[in-house]
Amino acid sequence: MYKEVLRTIEGVEIFPSISLILFFAFFILLISYLVKTGKHHWDDAANLPLDSDETINQKLTQS
Amino acid sequence: MAVDTFHYDNKIVRNFGIAAMTFGIIGFLVGLIIALKLIFPDFLGFIPELSYGRLRPLHTNAVIFAFAGNAIFYGVYYSLPRLCKASMWSPILSQIHFWGWQLIILSAVLTLPFGITTSKEYAELEWPIDIAITIIWVVFGVNMIMTIMKRREKHLYVAIWFYLATFLTVAVLHIVNSFEVPATLLKSYPVYAGVQDALVQWWYGHNAVAFFLTTPFLGIMYYFIPKAANRPIFSYRLSIVHFWSLIFIYIWAGPHHLLYTALPTWAQALGTVFSLMLIAPSWGGMLNGLLTLRGAWDKVREDPVLKFLVVGVTAYGMVTFEGPMLSIANVNAIAHYSDYIIGHVHNGALLWNGGLTFAMLYYITPRIYKTKLYSVKLANIHFWFATMGALFYVIPMYWGGITQSLMWKQFTAEGFLQYPNFLETVVQIIPMYALRAFGGSLFIVGALFGVYNIAKTALSGSLIVDEEAQAPALIAETENHEEKWHRRLEGRPLKLSLIVIVTILIGGIVEYMPTALIDSNIPTIESVKPYTPLEVAGRDIYIAEGCNNCHSQMIRPFRSETERYGEYSKAGEFVYDHPHLWGSKRTGPDLHRIGNKYPDSWHLRHMYDPNSTSPGSIMPAYTWLLKKETDVKSIPSKINALRSVGVPYAEGYDAIAIRDLKAQADEISTGLRENGFGEVEGIQITSEKQIIALIAYLQRLGVDISGNNNPFEGLPSDSRMGANVKEN
Numbered sequence: 001m002y003k004e005v006l007r008t009i010e011g012v013e014i015f016p017s018i019s020l021i022l023f024f025a026f027f028i029l030l031i032s033y034l035v036k037t038g039k040h041h042w043d044d045a046a047n048l049p050l051d052s053d054e055t056i057n058q059k060l061t062q063s
Numbered sequence: 064m065a066v067d068t069f070h071y072d073n074k075i076v077r078n079f080g081i082a083a084m085t086f087g088i089i090g091f092l093v094g095l096i097i098a099l100k101l102i103f104p105d106f107l108g109f110i111p112e113l114s115y116g117r118l119r120p121l122h123t124n125a126v127i128f129a130f131a132g133n134a135i136f137y138g139v140y141y142s143l144p145r146l147c148k149a150s151m152w153s154p155i156l157s158q159i160h161f162w163g164w165q166l167i168i169l170s171a172v173l174t175l176p177f178g179i180t181t182s183k184e185y186a187e188l189e190w191p192i193d194i195a196i197t198i199i200w201v202v203f204g205v206n207m208i209m210t211i212m213k214r215r216e217k218h219l220y221v222a223i224w225f226y227l228a229t230f231l232t233v234a235v236l237h238i239v240n241s242f243e244v245p246a247t248l249l250k251s252y253p254v255y256a257g258v259q260d261a262l263v264q265w266w267y268g269h270n271a272v273a274f275f276l277t278t279p280f281l282g283i284m285y286y287f288i289p290k291a292a293n294r295p296i297f298s299y300r301l302s303i304v305h306f307w308s309l310i311f312i313y314i315w316a317g318p319h320h321l322l323y324t325a326l327p328t329w330a331q332a333l334g335t336v337f338s339l340m341l342i343a344p345s346w347g348g349m350l351n352g353l354l355t356l357r358g359a360w361d362k363v364r365e366d367p368v369l370k371f372l373v374v375g376v377t378a379y380g381m382v383t384f385e386g387p388m389l390s391i392a393n394v395n396a397i398a399h400y401s402d403y404i405i406g407h408v409h410n411g412a413l414l415w416n417g418g419l420t421f422a423m424l425y426y427i428t429p430r431i432y433k434t435k436l437y438s439v440k441l442a443n444i445h446f447w448f449a450t451m452g453a454l455f456y457v458i459p460m461y462w463g464g465i466t467q468s469l470m471w472k473q474f475t476a477e478g479f480l481q482y483p484n485f486l487e488t489v490v491q492i493i494p495m496y497a498l499r500a501f502g503g504s505l506f507i508v509g510a511l512f513g514v515y516n517i518a519k520t521a522l523s524g525s526l527i528v529d530e531e532a533q534a535p536a537l538i539a540e541t542e543n544h545e546e547k548w549h550r551r552l553e554g555r556p557l558k559l560s561l562i563v564i565v566t567i568l569i570g571g572i573v574e575y576m577p578t579a580l581i582d583s584n585i586p587t588i589e590s591v592k593p594y595t596p597l598e599v600a601g602r603d604i605y606i607a608e609g610c611n612n613c614h615s616q617m618i619r620p621f622r623s624e625t626e627r628y629g630e631y632s633k634a635g636e637f638v639y640d641h642p643h644l645w646g647s648k649r650t651g652p653d654l655h656r657i658g659n660k661y662p663d664s665w666h667l668r669h670m671y672d673p674n675s676t677s678p679g680s681i682m683p684a685y686t687w688l689l690k691k692e693t694d695v696k697s698i699p700s701k702i703n704a705l706r707s708v709g710v711p712y713a714e715g716y717d718a719i720a721i722r723d724l725k726a727q728a729d730e731i732s733t734g735l736r737e738n739g740f741g742e743v744e745g746i747q748i749t750s751e752k753q754i755i756a757l758i759a760y761l762q763r764l765g766v767d768i769s770g771n772n773n774p775f776e777g778l779p780s781d782s783r784m785g786a787n788v789k790e791n
Contacts (some may be wrong), residue, residue, distance in 0.1 A: 032298040046295035048220040
């Protein structure tokens with residue numbers, strides 16, 4: 001019965017495959033990009049929650 | 064450089080905190096009440112509004128949407144402005160959001176115990192409340208997105224992505240799962256039926272766990288662990304991978320709630336594969352949280368905030384390992400429908416959601432009141448009560464769940480069921496139910512210590528209503544033109560949101576589209592007919608009483624199940640089931656083939672006093688079904704609503720449906736009277752009583768497949784050609 005459902009939906013099996021490949025490509029691209037940028041590239045972003053008035057003042061005096 | 068001065072609204076944060084604690088305690092207590100009802104079925108007497116089937120949805124809704132929901136907003140309204148270095152965009156929208164959400168919770172309290180429910184798990188609230196939820200959710204989203212647009216920090220920290228994904232995905236899930244046609248002011252039928260309804264429901268149900276109980280709490284984790292440990296997250300790069308892979312994969316995993324059911328096997332397989340893949344991002348996130356504490360573990364020994372965070376994240380790791388394992392078909396075959404799943408979800412709810420919420424409360428309260436925590440010692444005691452409580456809850460449920468499930472499947476050497484009486488397997492695990500209630504009580508006592516501690520802390524300080532903060536205005540974007548793509552994306556909330564939507568829609572659409580077409584593709588079983596008006600009324604009583612909370616209507620194709628219950632369930636049998644009532648837990652036996660199994664009088668006696676037919680039963684007595692009358696007036700509008708969602712009632716049938724209903728009810732009550740059941744302990748069993756409609760529905764369950772049964776035979780409409788059901 002289920003096979004019949006599958007057969008009547010033209011090319012249903014390709015849907016998940018396409019999206020999986022798309023996501024996989026995105027995933028690989030993302031990882032290679034992250035490796036390339038290096039850890040310290042993200043230091044300022046990672047420190048965002050820790051920003052207090054003091055660190056902001058420090059940044060201000062530096063700029 | 065110009066420096067802006069602005070304020071953080073701590074009052075709204077405090078309000079959400081109070082709401083989370085209040086509804087948390089209430090939700091936990093309702094949980095304890097229903098846990099006690101499984102040990103002492105007559106606990107609190109047999110009051111309709113306090114019966115197990117009605118209180119269980121109240122418990123789940125209270126804990127998910129009132130406790131965890133308010134906790135999410137508590138965390139978002141605290142961390143979002145601070146990460147954006149901006150006030151919340153609109154204090155009025157914040158207020159509308161807060162009060163609107165509390166009103167929705169109130170409306171749940173005023174409907175669920177009164178039997179006003181859709182029966183769809185974690186989406187039980189009826190259509191007017193569904194609309195209210197949509198409006199308030201959009202208010203929250205607009206306020207959040209506009210705050211992000213007006214921010215003074217260009218980069219959106221990872222926590223904010225998780226908040227955005229939460230808002231967007233929950234909106235999509237809620238709207239798609241709530242397509243329903245109102246029959247009356249407080250009753251609706253979903254447009255989906257049977258298999259389709261089940262798939263949409265669990266696509267929603269699973270992702271409610273993902274995007275209501277997981278992603279917002281991951282955002283909270285990414286903000287509060289660095290704050291509490293005073294060091295940045297272990298790997299920001301890992302958090303980027305974590306985010307995208309988690310939101311992409313999660314949305315596909317819903318069908319693992321429907322393994323071995325009548326759902327097409329390709330959808331089941333897809334659900335399993337993606338569930339297994341989900342371990343990677345989940346554990347990536349967990350390790351990212353825990354490794355942030357490397358070199359700071361000495362702090363964990365002293366700081367209750369970190370303790371709750373560490374145990375919470377660890378529980379998250381356990382649950383997200385367990386989930387994929389439970390998605391493997393042969394593990395699922397044992398664990399599904401059993402108390403194992405109840406243990407699994409409480410591991411997550413008590414320690415992950417509960418742990419993170421209390422960590423936030425202990426972290427935020429002293430800060431917004433500019434004071435110190437009233438008692439660190441008491442917070443530590445709370446921590447141990449919570450942890451031990453969760454262990455005493457979860458382990459007995461694992462033990463009991465597996466024990467009972469194995470008993471269901473046990474055959475004798477001769478090939479008969481070893482425990483043919485379902486009740487035997489229930490009685491066996493009642494000691495485990497008792498231990499669970501003890502564990503739950505410990506958790507509640509701990510939570511009360513927590514509330515006391517938080518209250519004392521607040522009273523010892525004074526609320527900084529508008530906390531002043533300063534930050535330079537946002538730098539113009541052209542200065543950063545050399546940034547690479549993901550970095551650039553993180554400064555552009557709308558593009559980020561768009562990609563998030565595309566990411567979550569892929570899985571949703573791939574799973575949903577084929578099933579949307581199933582309706583016209585499933586070979587309908589010729590002998591399966593729509594319900595008669597009396598059966599519709601009976602089905603609505605079944606839904607109102609929440610029978611589906613303890614009884615499934617889905618027999619899996621295992622010998623142990625077909626031996627016990629009869630022929631396994633087929634997809635084509637549910638085409639008129641708006642909504643499906645497959646259930647997810649068997650505290651009592653499956654009911655899909657209950658029709659014609661017992662005489663009407665058995666059901667009457669069983670509902671009035673379950674122990675009279677099943678000695679030792681823990682099912683509550685439903686005495687009121689013998690006293691209350693069936694709602695007949697709404698039948699025409701119900702028939703119309705059902706016709707508009709696709710049940711082939713003939714045009715104009717609504718006008719004569721009541722006559723059919725009365726004729727069928729008379730037949731059942733006459734039959735009962737002739738067999739000596741015209742009255743039960745002084746209560747007259749007349750045809751208007753609810754019990755008659757419920758019996759009609761129960762006797763109809765699963766019988767159509769056996770042959771050419773015409774449920775309308777002998778009813779007044781049957782004498783007029785084509786008056787009741789259209790021929791296909």
